Amino acid sequence: MTLSAHELSLVAPEIFVLAMACLVLMAAGFSSKKNQTLSYILSILTLIGAAWLSYRFVPSGREIIFSGMVVADQLGTVLKLFCYAVLAVVFLYSKNYLQQRNLLKGEYFVLALFGLLGIMVMIAANSLITIYLGLELLSLSLYTLVAINRDSVLSSEAAMKYFVLGAIASGCLLYGMSLLYGATGTLDLTELKVALAGADPLRIQFLLALAFLLVGIAFKFGAAPIHMWVPDVYQGALSSVTLYVGTIPKIAAFALFMRILAEALGDMYGSWRDMVMVLAILSMGIGNLVAIVQTNIKRMLAYSTISHVGFILLGFLAGGPVGYQAALFYTLAYVIMAAGAFGMIILLSRKGFEAERLEDFKGLNQRSPWFALIMMIVMFSMAGVPPMLGFYAKIQVIMAVLDAGMVWLAIFAVLFSVIGAFYYLRIIKLMYFDAPEGAEPLQAEIDMRLVLSANGLLVLFLGLFPGGLLALCASVLP
């Protein structure tokens, strides 16, 4: 095999992130435990550099490189650029929060960067093996990140649960892959598509393979009924880790679904559609209903995530470019909103105090009208109220579902979004209608305030002018 400079340039961001992650690891080791500013700066630089490389070497079309192991396309570039930006925001939100808890360790940045690398590998994968490698790299980083606060029983328990369940899910995914390999004799997604072109989609071997693959993918998404890890991990992990777990791995899950089911197994749409439908309906139902009774805001947002995943899956099961575009738009919108919501939890926390109960949002309008407004924008956006970003995400998905002729499913989706509106309204009720429990002013650095404000306003801005993001989604998924 010969390596061409062109092929290398297309994976330059991955190589760069890998090298820099190792560098951050060394920098973290050599700087004092108290002061990890160097690791932080290097990590941010990594993201900027990777962004430049991704931007510099945009593939002209869909290119299969490295003997079919890797695919470079514009979808991948957009997803990666999005990951860099979100991860930079995650780092920025987390820095002071971790510092206050003496947990600002180099490992946080190293693991987060390795997780990012895993996501990038998954995004660029054109072979089942590559996908699996990326997935495991991401998963192992996530398990460790959840456990990073090792003195906390809750964190350790969450990490253990996540690890055991994650290992089972990975096993399922791998089993599904091996069944596919057994049936077709190839791991290459392009060849897989060709091999499956004329195959009988109802062959039991394919159906079994699909079922197992979907279990693995649903686990990564956190879709019901394989969602039990989500609330525990969201609650148990440090807020800054929850922020990480709740955002960019969703992009990875999107890529996973896209590469395996939508692209390689696209011809078997008829076989996996109903399975995804079950997942979507259960996710919307369980997520929205159970979120209502939560008292911990991280748990509530976990169930809200599950319901949003249901909507993303609706986009997928609607199928075709319209459906996939809707799913992509929803995923990106959700990640922006989730970053804002978890950012608010971090903002309200301070040394020795975690803003984890719903009551901690009481009277925020008295303490800080501005950030109450930001949180209100994010909550209304998640509820799908115009003119916020989340509204268009829901519109796109419902449009795709109606386009595919499934009217009852669209009605089911809007009904559950009304039920879901209740618990978002409750947060707004706490912030605006109730008196604050304490009058402590918010403690946050100016950079955090600025970026969080920008994050919230972006949700509003993209809601007022969603055209650009919609066009972007349409252009990368023709």
Add this chain to the structure above:
Amino acid sequence: MIYSDFLLSLLIWVPVAGGLLVLAVGEQRLHAGRWIAMAAAGITLLLSIPLYSQFDSGTAAMQFTEFQPWIAAINVNYHLGVDGISMPLILLTTFMTVLVIVAGWQGVKSNVSQYFAAFLIMEGLMIGVFAALDAMLFYVFWEAMLVPMFLIIGIWGGPRRVYATIKFFLYTFLGSVFMLVSLIYLYLQTGSYEILDFHELSLGMNAQLLIFISFLLAFAVKVPMWPVHTWLPDAHVEAPTGGSVILAAIMLKMGGYGFLRFSLPITPDASRSLDGLIIAMSLIAVVYIGFVALVQRDMKKLIAYSSIAHMGFVTLGFFLPFAIYANTGSLAGAVLGMQGGMVQMVSHGLISGALFLCVGVLYDRMHSRQIADYGGVVNTMPWFATLLVFFAMANAGLPGTSAFVGEFFVILASFKANFWIAFAAASTLVLGAAYTLWMVKRVVFGDIANPKVAELKDINAREFIVLAILALAVLLLGVWPDPLTGVMEVTLDNLLQHIMQSKL
């Protein structure tokens, strides 16, 4: 004039910008905030005058149109325009908002700048609802409007405000999401979100029925029609005075507007086949809710139920044409019913707004809305009592007030459809008089039973001006309704011709 090209945009965005400015000025400089709010509302009112004076009442086409591409990917456009149906409602909105700002000058104690900002932003959004010609734009305004109202009831409301405001939000949200599904369906059929394109789309009967029902869910909740009216008494009772006024005067009208803009022209055949249902629901609202209003002990609740009964006239008037045509074979009188519905909307906006302001005046002084706590108010507040009695008479449909015009038109039209419809509708003349005047008797007249009433001070100049302006408007439209009926006649005629043509 150059600004008339952007007149509707100005009407939408001047109040919104004013609201944001008030927010930015903040709690510390309250006085400045109040005057900015007043200025923004005043400018908007002045800007809306050319909307009337330059309006061409000889055409049914959309006027003052603006068109900008907005979301190219799904063919959504920033398309505004008004016709004879929406123009009076926009005027009503700008007019009532000024009065609400003046009325709230002192009464609000906490988060004052947010209070004014919420009303201003809501004004812009409500005008957007009436002016939007793109269904997605309409829906965005329609839903976004819930947000400030949700906050107004929740922050400045009474003791059970949280229950009331969440009920209000979820009720209306639930109603509108079905409309959204229908709008998307219509988009998939026509390839655009233009409401006027929807009007021309031919649809099968099944599709029409489903779309009609989904629209009905959205608009019936908003109007509100029996049996989906239960959120309204709760919301009204808990809302602050200004919130009640806007809710009754403008928001309820959106349901009626929706029937005229969406249900009737998009699904005429479904409207024809289901008009009996709407007429029955309207009559139940008029008669049954009239009785319910009779037994209320809370003044605001009583006015809320009276609102539901009066809005029953609106929906009745709008859906009479089919029955008139079936009965007499001609359309004579059909326009009268629709005109009556429109006049009733504007008139009810003025009268119910005034009544809620009157209750607000009393509540500011006594902190009670219970009828039993009052009695003999006329002895201590003669000016106020005069105005309250006038508005009560108007609410009862006294000839010479605007309410008479609307109700009379609708009753007249319903005689052409069916005697018994007219009979049931006319019962409001008795019922409306009974519940309103009985309330007035117990509150205003009689002996002073409560020592607190003996200490009441009469209304000040600010309160007097607000109520007097409203009284003038009610009287003016009552004796000379032409300026109002004239601008809508051609539009309603055209609408009538349109809905009489089958789309099947």
